[in-house]
Amino acid sequence: MTATDTVRPLTAAELAAVRADFPLLGRTVRGGRPLVYLDSAATSQKPNVVLEAEVDFYEQRNAAVHRGAHQVAEEATAAFEDARSAVASFVGAADDEIVWTPGATAAINLVAYALGNATAGRGGADAERFRLAPGDEIVVTEAEHHANLVPWQELCARTGAVLRWFGVDDDGRLDLSDVGSVITERTRVVAFGHVSNVTGAVAPVETLVAAAREVGAYTVLDACQSVPHLPVDLHALGVDFAAFSAHKMLGPTGVGALYGRRELLEALPPVTTGGSMVEVVTMTETTYMPPPQRFEAGTQMVAQAVGMGVAAQWLDELGMGRVAAHEREIAAELLKITEIPGIRVIGPSDDRDRIGVVSFVVDGVHAHDVSQVLDDRGIAVRVGHHCAQPLHRRFGVAATARASASVYTGVEDVVAFREALAGVRAFFGAE
Amino acid sequence: MSSLEQMYQQVILDHAKHPHGRGLVDPVVGHLAAESHQVNPTCGDEVTLRVDVDADGTVETVSWEGQGCSISQASTSVMTELVTGRPLAEVADLDAAFHALMASRGKGLDDDAALDALGDAEAFTGVSQYPARIKCALLGWAALKDSLARSGALADRPGGSDD
Numbered sequence: 001m002t003a004t005d006t007v008r009p010l011t012a013a014e015l016a017a018v019r020a021d022f023p024l025l026g027r028t029v030r031g032g033r034p035l036v037y038l039d040s041a042a043t044s045q046k047p048n049v050v051l052e053a054e055v056d057f058y059e060q061r062n063a064a065v066h067r068g069a070h071q072v073a074e075e076a077t078a079a080f081e082d083a084r085s086a087v088a089s090f091v092g093a094a095d096d097e098i099v100w101t102p103g104a105t106a107a108i109n110l111v112a113y114a115l116g117n118a119t120a121g122r123g124g125a126d127a128e129r130f131r132l133a134p135g136d137e138i139v140v141t142e143a144e145h146h147a148n149l150v151p152w153q154e155l156c157a158r159t160g161a162v163l164r165w166f167g168v169d170d171d172g173r174l175d176l177s178d179v180g181s182v183i184t185e186r187t188r189v190v191a192f193g194h195v196s197n198v199t200g201a202v203a204p205v206e207t208l209v210a211a212a213r214e215v216g217a218y219t220v221l222d223a224c225q226s227v228p229h230l231p232v233d234l235h236a237l238g239v240d241f242a243a244f245s246a247h248k249m250l251g252p253t254g255v256g257a258l259y260g261r262r263e264l265l266e267a268l269p270p271v272t273t274g275g276s277m278v279e280v281v282t283m284t285e286t287t288y289m290p291p292p293q294r295f296e297a298g299t300q301m302v303a304q305a306v307g308m309g310v311a312a313q314w315l316d317e318l319g320m321g322r323v324a325a326h327e328r329e330i331a332a333e334l335l336k337i338t339e340i341p342g343i344r345v346i347g348p349s350d351d352r353d354r355i356g357v358v359s360f361v362v363d364g365v366h367a368h369d370v371s372q373v374l375d376d377r378g379i380a381v382r383v384g385h386h387c388a389q390p391l392h393r394r395f396g397v398a399a400t401a402r403a404s405a406s407v408y409t410g411v412e413d414v415v416a417f418r419e420a421l422a423g424v425r426a427f428f429g430a431e
Numbered sequence: 432m433s434s435l436e437q438m439y440q441q442v443i444l445d446h447a448k449h450p451h452g453r454g455l456v457d458p459v460v461g462h463l464a465a466e467s468h469q470v471n472p473t474c475g476d477e478v479t480l481r482v483d484v485d486a487d488g489t490v491e492t493v494s495w496e497g498q499g500c501s502i503s504q505a506s507t508s509v510m511t512e513l514v515t516g517r518p519l520a521e522v523a524d525l526d527a528a529f530h531a532l533m534a535s536r537g538k539g540l541d542d543d544a545a546l547d548a549l550g551d552a553e554a555f556t557g558v559s560q561y562p563a564r565i566k567c568a569l570l571g572w573a574a575l576k577d578s579l580a581r582s583g584a585l586a587d588r589p590g591g592s593d594d
Binding site: 030031365366367368369372373376383384385389392398399427428429 | 475
């Protein structure tokens with residue numbers, strides 16, 4: 001994160017201006033307490049410009065996109081495609097390398113099902129490169145969110161491919177000591193999270209991409225927790241596919257994006273078929289449009305896509321380097337919970353290559369009960385396995401509590417959180 | 432009393448710390464017995480509960496293993512005390528009363544007889560104000576209902592239907 005080392009974080013005045021832009025942060029909870037929102041890794045709050053963009057679209061530009069020759073349809077199409085450009089440039093991709101999806105889960109499933117379709121012979125000669133055979137291997141990690149694990153289990157079950165994975169060390173970082181024995185000539189796909197939604201650790205993308213390239217395997221990056229918090233340039237990272245959702249990056253729910261390198265998307269067979277993605281349809285066969293439209297069957301979530309584009313622009317204007325620098329300060333504040341007796345952090349306890357996502361257990365108090373006491377003080381954290389059961393099993397716990405930051409999180413939020421957390425064990429008589 | 436204190440009443444904290452019925456017990460030979468494993472998929476809490484019903488249709492023992500939050504542990508403990516030694520028809524009534532209590536959004540029950548029957552379980556009224564925690568309180572009850580159904584003890588007894 002060299003870039004973030006040299007970039008200055010937000011000033012107090014800038015942070016106040018940012019926070020004022022998020023209406024929900026102004027509300028109170030549980031009998032008038034100010035809300036301390038530390039659950040941004042689950043979903044982020046939305047700035048006014050995103051909310052207004054959706055309203056404006058419905059009030060002024062709502063029409064079917066990519067069809068109809070009337071003026072409103074033209075404007076709707078322009079808004080939809082401008083949003084695609086904004087999202088593409090935000091992550092260092094070309095416009096036609098961004099496919100709208102209902103979210104990151106759908107984006108990863110799209111890749112997995114497209115590979116399955118190629119294996120079934122769909123997509124013709126172009127798609128032969130994607131075919132999987134029994135004994136081929138798909139590599140994931142023990143740290144994955146279920147959304148980047150279960151689709152690969154299913155693809156293995158359908159094709160006879162074998163799932164392998166990298167483990168996690170005691171500090172919550174990927175154990176890549178045996179890269180060459182996990183990623184081998186049999187590996188066809190390497191799917192991994194850029195940043196863990198549990199530990200906050202940033203994966204060594206370069207190492208994994210280099211190893212995958214050496215054996216001709218495709219890389220699939222779950223970028224849900226990196227794109228909202230770090231500068232991300234997908235071309236520079238060199239991954240083949242990437243998935244991320246709008247709702248974690250200050251955008252609306254119901255929309256996300258799949259990035260695919262152009263030549264790969266061009267060769268990939270479609271998954272969901274129907275209207276809007278076809279060229280010529282007869283009663284017996286159909287030809288498909290080029291990407292990204294080939295992967296966007298049916299009416300799209302246009303207003304939400306427009307909102308996602310505005311969210312990307314909002315973050316771009318602030319500068320992701322500065323966002324990362326700010327959140328780095330917040331992460332350091334969050335990590336101070338290790339000074340409270342009886343608190344154990346699941347994940348790196350240092351702030352190197354990690355973001356402001358901190359999962360923890362409290363000695364003698366179940367995570368549910370921890371979050372209930374915090375909630376009583378107006379502090380919102382996530383509790384449970386965070387859709388990462390294998391990772392929790394690795395650490396011998398069924399559930400953790402997780403505090404996570406975003407660009408609008410302030411040091412005061414973390415101070416309130418730490419104060420409330422310090423009283424939890426006494427409340428349950430666990431001291 | 433704050434909402435939080437209403438939720439974590441002393442009786443609940445005590446049961447969570449010293450739960451009743453923990454540790455699976457072998458069933459008596461000749462009794463109807465069965466086991467049920469229930470999980471709360473949102474948090475990974477789980478309970479494995481075994482029930483043993485004697486020839487007269489009385490719950491002889493309830494025993495269980497599990498891990499989870501204080502609400503799920505305490506609720507399973509209170510339930511164990513409540514239903515042990517009771518005829519199946521009464522167990523069904525208690526189950527219905529506790530479900531009604533959990534659906535009361537913190538208001539409790541008007542039915543004094545039902546409240547009396549619930550005993551310590553009335554302490555969970557505060558939990559019913561928190562939709563995310565109601566499932567925790569019902570985890571053990573779900574395991575009881577399922578294990579009774581599996582045991583075959585409900586098959587031909589009046590008042591012992593599934594609901």
